[in-house]
Amino acid sequence: GQNIDQPTEMTATEGAIVQINCTYQTSGFNGLFWYQQHAGEAPTFLSYNVLDGLEEKGRFSSFLSRSKGYSYLLLKELQMKDSASYLCAVRDSNYQLIWGAGTKLIIKP
Amino acid sequence: ETGVTQTPRHLVMGMTNKKSLKCEQHLGHNAMYWYKQSAKKPLELMFVYNFKEQTENNSVPSRFSPECPNSSHLFLHLHTLQPEDSALYLCASSQEQGGVETQYFGPGTRLLVL
Numbered sequence: 001g002q003n004i005d006q007p008t009e010m011t012a013t014e015g016a017i018v019q020i021n022c023t024y025q026t027s028g029f030n031g032l033f034w035y036q037q038h039a040g041e042a043p044t045f046l047s048y049n050v051l052d053g054l055e056e057k058g059r060f061s062s063f064l065s066r067s068k069g070y071s072y073l074l075l076k077e078l079q080m081k082d083s084a085s086y087l088c089a090v091r092d093s094n095y096q097l098i099w100g101a102g103t104k105l106i107i108k109p
Numbered sequence: 110e111t112g113v114t115q116t117p118r119h120l121v122m123g124m125t126n127k128k129s130l131k132c133e134q135h136l137g138h139n140a141m142y143w144y145k146q147s148a149k150k151p152l153e154l155m156f157v158y159n160f161k162e163q164t165e166n167n168s169v170p171s172r173f174s175p176e177c178p179n180s181s182h183l184f185l186h187l188h189t190l191q192p193e194d195s196a197l198y199l200c201a202s203s204q205e206q207g208g209v210e211t212q213y214f215g216p217g218t219r220l221l222v223l
């Protein structure tokens with residue numbers, strides 16, 4: 001079966017750095033997405049990786065290793081507003097999106 | 110503002126009621142989706158429409174009935190629901206371009222079935 005694993009919850013301190021990991025086992029691979037979802041709001045697109053390596057976008061970076069079935073989202077200079085759930089999703093060989101359950105990130109002052 | 114709106118934002122209904130959820134996208138996209146999001150579970154894809162044609166129905170019970178009258182509007186008709194159907198129902202849209210499209214989500218309808 002297809003599976004996306006990410007930690008259920010993480011806690012970090014304002015101003016620090018946090019890395020949220022995502023591992024996947026899917027039938028084929030056609031890209032990996034990270035979304036941010038604040039409580040009671042819509043998931044919003046953060047990043048897309050289809051080739052190995054690091055994609056940087058401001059305070060957020062996303063890394064992909066296709067051979068390891070692994071990605072991480074790196075958040076730097078954490079702010080209180082970064083408290084949210086972070087969803088990892090992989091597009092499989094049928095171009096279907098397979099979703100992880102999300103990681104709830106709690107930022108403390 | 111993501112360009113995808115959903116109404117109502119909250120809905121409480123009994124198991125014998127009939128209600129409809131509405132989604133509208135203002136992004137000019139040609140694909141629309143219904144997802145179910147339950148606490149601590151992955152998003153579950155329910156239905157997909159491409160150019161108003163239903164292309165995906167992931168074994169969803171018949172008590173959920175989608176309707177896509179045009180590429181900007183999507184409905185989810187609900188009847189004789191069960192308490193386990195209580196969840197956040199998310200609508201999304203995308204521009205199909207050979208599989209590299211990004212999905213944009215609405216804020217969801219929080220549904221409680223009593």
